[in-house]
Amino acid sequence: MHDLPEADFTQRFIFDDADVRGEAVALERSYAEVLAKHDYPLPVQLLLGEFMAAAALLVGTLKFDGLLILQARSEGPVPLLMIECSSEREIRGLARFHAERISDTDGLPELMPAGTLAMTIDPTEGQRYQGIVDLEGADLSASFSNYFALSEQLGTRFWLKADGQRARGLLLQQLPAAVIKDEDDRAESWKTVTTLADTLTAEELLGLDNETVLYRLYHEQALRLFEAQPIRFRCSCSRERSARALVSLGHDDARELLKEHGGTVEIDCQFCNQRYLFDATDVDQLFSGAGVDAPSDTRH
Numbered sequence: 001m002h003d004l005p006e007a008d009f010t011q012r013f014i015f016d017d018a019d020v021r022g023e024a025v026a027l028e029r030s031y032a033e034v035l036a037k038h039d040y041p042l043p044v045q046l047l048l049g050e051f052m053a054a055a056a057l058l059v060g061t062l063k064f065d066g067l068l069i070l071q072a073r074s075e076g077p078v079p080l081l082m083i084e085c086s087s088e089r090e091i092r093g094l095a096r097f098h099a100e101r102i103s104d105t106d107g108l109p110e111l112m113p114a115g116t117l118a119m120t121i122d123p124t125e126g127q128r129y130q131g132i133v134d135l136e137g138a139d140l141s142a143s144f145s146n147y148f149a150l151s152e153q154l155g156t157r158f159w160l161k162a163d164g165q166r167a168r169g170l171l172l173q174q175l176p177a178a179v180i181k182d183e184d185d186r187a188e189s190w191k192t193v194t195t196l197a198d199t200l201t202a203e204e205l206l207g208l209d210n211e212t213v214l215y216r217l218y219h220e221q222a223l224r225l226f227e228a229q230p231i232r233f234r235c236s237c238s239r240e241r242s243a244r245a246l247v248s249l250g251h252d253d254a255r256e257l258l259k260e261h262g263g264t265v266e267i268d269c270q271f272c273n274q275r276y277l278f279d280a281t282d283v284d285q286l287f288s289g290a291g292v293d294a295p296s297d298t299r300h
Contacts, residue, residue: 007026007027007028007029008026008027008028008029008030008031008230008231008232009025009026009228009229009230009231010023010024010025010056010057010059010060010089010228010229010231011023011024011025011210011225011226011227011228011229012060012225012226012229013210013214013223013224013225013226014223014224014226015193015218015221015222015223016179016222016223016224017179017221017222018179018180018189018190018193018221019174019175019176019177019178019179019180019186019189020172020173020174020175020189020190020193021061021172021173021175022170022171022172022173023057023060023061023170023171023173024057024168024169024170024171024210024213024214025053025056025057025060025167025168025169025170025231026166026167026168026210027049027052027053027056027091027166027167027168027231028165028166028167029232029233030052030091030231030232030233031048031049031052031162031165031166031167032165033233034048034052034091034092034093034094034233035048035164037094037271037272037273038094038095038273040095040097041097041099041102041104042104042164043102043103043104043105043106043107043111044078044095044097044102044111045162045164046162046163046164047078047081047095047108047111047112047140047162048081048083048093048094048095048162049161049162049163049164049166049167050139050140050141050160050161050162050167050169051070051072051081051083051093051140052083052085052091052093052162052167053160053161053162053167053168053169054070054083054140054144054158054160054169055068055070055083055084055085055091055093056085056089056091056169056231057158057169057170057171058070058085058119058171059085059086059087059089060171060229061171061173062087062121064087064121064123065087065123065124065125066086066087066121066122066123066124066125067084067085067086067087067120067121067122068084068085068086068087068119068120068121068122069082069083069084069118069119069120069121069122070082070083070084070085070117070118070119070120071117071118071120072112072115072116072117072118072135072143073112073115073116073118074111074112074113074114074115074116074135075113075114076101076110076111076112076113076114076115077097077098077101077102077106077110077111077112078095078096078097078098078102078111078112079096079097079098080094080095080096081093081094081095081112082094082095084236084271085231086236089229089230089231089232090231090232090233090234090236091231091232091233091234092233092234092235092236092271092272093271094270094271107138107139108135108137108138108139108140108143109138112135114134114135115134115135116132116133116134116135117132117133117134117135117143117144117147118130118131118132119131119132119147131147131151133146133147133150133151139160140158140160141158141159141160144158144160145157145158154173154174154175154176155172155173155174155190155194156171156172156173156174157171157172157173157194157197158170158171159171159197159198159200159205161202161205161206162206163202163206166206168205168206169205170197170200170205170213172193172194172197174186174190193218193221196217196218197217199217200213200216200217204216210225211225235271235272235274239276242267242276242278243276243278243282243286245267246265246267246278246283246286247286247287251283251287254283254286254287255280255283258278258279258280258283263279263280264277264278264279265277265278265279265283
């Protein structure tokens with residue numbers, strides 16, 4: 001068995017004798033960073049881990065520069081799951097939840113009944129794209145597989161697991177017909193690789209490295225595993241972004257907000273809990289065009 005190259009990475013693989021590619025993901029440090037920001041109940045921790053794994057898998061398959069945003073919304077005990085992952089593989093995430101309505105055995109149907117799943121691709125250049133489907137299935141693996149069944153021509157399947165310490169995932173995706181041209185043979189090939197992946201247990205996915213997992217599943221098939229690509233937690237909030245939010249209010253409204261809050265406006269990042277404070281001197285500097293870098297005497 002080989003050691004994992006990093007605690008957090010995605011790794012692509014391809015079948016030489018079938019029109020199928022795959023992606024595997026392992027998250028530990030970035031998952032721990034996201035969980036550390038809020039006191040999440042265990043069922044929410046598991047959902048967040050699987051959602052993070054799905055985002056990382058998708059970024060590995062998409063060819064774009066920019067940001068992938070996944071959102072699941074519901075009227076249930078978990079009204080929101082949100083993950084952002086950049087093409088640079090920097091990831092952050094959060095969940096909204098009502099702890100009093102959650103029990104330890106709850107899964108996706110109980111936590112997010114009648115929910116929706118949205119995937120937004122926000123490229124650095126070009127058009128923003130968003131697709132929305134109903135959040136259907138026994139778990140997030142089924143929900144993401146359903147999303148692609150409805151929105152894409154090529155078969156795509158997900159296997160996602162998390163345990164509060166590790167989040168792991170596997171994605172298989174059909175490629176345009178090149179190796180296998182006959183439609184029946186192509187369908188049979190896809191059925192073979194996905195049926196084998198369905199035999200993967202949670203313990204295997206969470207506990208074994210990619211080479212071992214793939215060997216157990218596909219040792220009778222020609223498969224190439226590519227170099228691992230590291231992922232890390234990073235929040236894109238900043239004092240400058242918070243200042244821009246204040247400026248967007250207009251000078252009069254910003255000063256009114258200062259009065260309402262006793263002379264200091266606090267802007268908190270939902271993702272990482274970082275707090276940015278602005279007093280009257282800061283606000284005047286912002287609207288005079290002096291920027292956000294010159295600290296006032298009362299700023300902390």
